[in-house]
Amino acid sequence: MDHPDCPDQRHQNCRVMNEVLTRVGDRWSVQIVYALSRGTMRFNELKRELGISQRMLSESLRDLERDGLIARRHFATIPPRVEYELTDLGRTFQEPVMALAKWALDHQTCIEANRRSFAEAETGHGAEALAGEQASPNRA
Template identity: 50%
Template structure:
């Protein structure tokens, strides 16, 4: 099974690279940006900002990292004011499919997780 997780074996270099990639694509804002872009062909910066309720600084940073990783394509147009659009690359779309599944799971299970947290917190209060 070449190209699978099992192929990594005990190679620290490969694990380190995978850990770095999963840290980037697994962070909160990256996942939400990917899901948002997967749902539409193109989005402008301010449209993403409003849609996600994210700060300008955090969105800029997230988009820059996603662009660096080859997941997002940034296109700037020489207009006044400047227009910048973002879309997923082929690599980003392939990740977007997995991100959408995780997003759907979150939507379907948010109530169950909330209940589990409340039950856990109630036990912690009883212990104190």
């Protein structure tokens, strides 16, 4: 991940993107922000909705808080209550995340179809140019 000096601006962008996306661009962070975009949520509420392990959730939440995308509010009641919500910065991230989510939902079936035809082309017959040609774009 470290590179020899590459004056190329493109490469710089890639490096920065890599750093930032490594922290806030993984699938759990994206989904946490997506879930919190509807409002405050509690720990186990998020856990149930995302189907994430406890460990990854608490870790991801801590990282997101550290980066200033979400705020954590702790109520010392019994049983304890901890609420998470987006900060202003988090809400700016919400925009590209929603775009990503929309794309994912919109193209899910298309992608699944592509995977199936790719698998068929592999198992079925030999080198029929099917894979490249038929995994063709966007027949949503």
